[in-house]
Amino acid sequence: MLLEYTPWLDYDQQAALIRRPLERELSGSAHLRELVRYATLAATGHNTQAWKFALSENAIEIYPDYSRRLPTVDPADRELWISLGCALENLLIAARATGYAAEVIYPDATTTESIRVVLTKDTAQESPLFTAIPLRQNTRSDYNGQAVESALLDQLQALTVEPDVSLHFMISTAEVERMVEYVTLGNLSQYGDKAYVDELIAWLRFTKKEALASPDGLYTRGSGNPEIPRWLGKMFVGGTDPRQQADTDARKLRSSPHALVIASRSESKTTWVRIGQVYERMALLLTALGIQSAFLNQPIEVPQVRSQFQSALGLDQALPQLLLRFGYGELLPRSLRRPVEAVLV
Numbered sequence: 001m002l003l004e005y006t007p008w009l010d011y012d013q014q015a016a017l018i019r020r021p022l023e024r025e026l027s028g029s030a031h032l033r034e035l036v037r038y039a040t041l042a043a044t045g046h047n048t049q050a051w052k053f054a055l056s057e058n059a060i061e062i063y064p065d066y067s068r069r070l071p072t073v074d075p076a077d078r079e080l081w082i083s084l085g086c087a088l089e090n091l092l093i094a095a096r097a098t099g100y101a102a103e104v105i106y107p108d109a110t111t112t113e114s115i116r117v118v119l120t121k122d123t124a125q126e127s128p129l130f131t132a133i134p135l136r137q138n139t140r141s142d143y144n145g146q147a148v149e150s151a152l153l154d155q156l157q158a159l160t161v162e163p164d165v166s167l168h169f170m171i172s173t174a175e176v177e178r179m180v181e182y183v184t185l186g187n188l189s190q191y192g193d194k195a196y197v198d199e200l201i202a203w204l205r206f207t208k209k210e211a212l213a214s215p216d217g218l219y220t221r222g223s224g225n226p227e228i229p230r231w232l233g234k235m236f237v238g239g240t241d242p243r244q245q246a247d248t249d250a251r252k253l254r255s256s257p258h259a260l261v262i263a264s265r266s267e268s269k270t271t272w273v274r275i276g277q278v279y280e281r282m283a284l285l286l287t288a289l290g291i292q293s294a295f296l297n298q299p300i301e302v303p304q305v306r307s308q309f310q311s312a313l314g315l316d317q318a319l320p321q322l323l324l325r326f327g328y329g330e331l332l333p334r335s336l337r338r339p340v341e342a343v344l345v
C-alpha cells in the first residue's frame with residue numbers, strides 16, 4: 001500500500017510503478033489486490049476509472065462508480081460499462097496466468113448491478129496477452145501508414161469474441177477512407193457543443209503536476225499536446241475550431257492503414273461488458289504483436305451520426321459500439337491510474 005503512495009516520484013516513474021510486474025508470491029487478499037491492480041490498467045473512457053472493486057475470500061466484484069460518470073458524452077453509461085468490461089478482461093487474464101479459474105456472473109444476472117468473478121484454484125496458464133497488460137496503450141500519435149502483414153491480420157481476425165459481439169475490419173485504404181466522413185461529423189457535433197467541451201476540460205490534466213495530483217483523466221502529453229497552464233489550456237480547448245479538430249482526426253485516421261468496428265446485436269449492461277472484454281482482448285493481442293491502436297469513437301457517441309454510420313457500414317442489425325484505428329506509430333507518455341487502495345470498497 002505504501003509503495004503506491006509515492007508523491008515524490010516523477011510522472012514517468014509513477015506511470016511505471018503502477019505497471020510493475022504482477023507480484024506472484026502473494027496469497028489470499030494480497031494476491032487479489034494484485035489482480036485488481038492489473039484490472040485497473042485497462043482502458044477507461046476519458047480515463048475516469050469509474051470502477052470499484054469488492055474483495056471476498058474467493059471472489060472479486062466490479063461495481064460502477066457513478067460519481068465518475070460522463071453525463072454528456074456517455075449519457076446512458078454505455079462506455080462506462082464497456083470500461084468495466086475492459087477491467088474484467090484484464091482481471092480474468094491475470095487470474096488465469098496466476099493459477100485461478102474464473103466464473104463470471106454478468107450484471108444483468110446479479111441483483112447488485114455488478115460483475116461478479118468467482119475464483120477457484122487451477123493450474124496457471126501464461127499467455128502473451130498477460131505480458132501485454134502493462135504495455136497496452138491507446139496510442140493517439142500519427143501512424144506511419146505501413147500495412148500490417150497478412151499473417152498478423154489473420155491472427156487478429158481469428159480472435160475469439162463474446163456472444164452477441166462481432167468484429168468488422170476495414171483493411172484497405174479505401175475502406176478506412178470511408179470512415180473519415182463519420183469521424184468528421186462526430187467531431188463537428190461534439191466540438192460545437194459547449195457541454196461536451198466543458199466535460200472534456202474537466203477531465204484534462206494540463207501539466208504533470210495536475211496529473212500527479214489527480215492520477216486520472218487525460219494528460220495532454222498523452223495526446224501528443226504540450227503542457228500548458230490550466231487557464232491557457234481552458235482557453236485553447238474551449239476555443240477549439242470544430243473543423244480543425246475534425247481535420248486533425250481525419251489526418252490521424254488516414255495515417256492508419258487499418259480500422260476496426262466492434263459491434264453487437266443487442267444493447268444491455270451485459271453486452272457492453274462483453275464489448276469491453278473483446279476490445280481489451282484485441283488491444284492486448286495488437287500490443288503483443290507490436291501493433292499500436294487508438295479509439296476514434298466520435299461517430300458512435302453522437303446518436304444521429306451513429307445511425308448513419310451503422311447504415312454506411314452495412315452492419316444490418318448489428319450496432320456499432322467502438323471504432324479503432326491500428327497500425328504502427330510512436331508511443332506517447334503512459335496514462336496514470338489511482339492506487340488500488342482508492343478503488344477498493
Ligand SMILES: Cc1cc2nc3c(=O)[nH]c(=O)nc-3n(C[C@H](O)[C@H](O)[C@H](O)COP(=O)(O)O)c2cc1C
Nearest residue numbers: 043044045046047079082083137138295296297335
Ligand atoms: C469505452 C471507451 C471509449 C473511449 N473513447 C476514446 C476516444 O473516442 N478517443 C480517444 O482518444 N480515446 C478513447 N478512449 C481511450 C481512453 O481515453 C484511454 O483508455 C484512457 O485515457 C487510459 O489510457 P490507456 O488506454 O492508454 O491506458 C476510450 C476508452 C474506452 C474504454
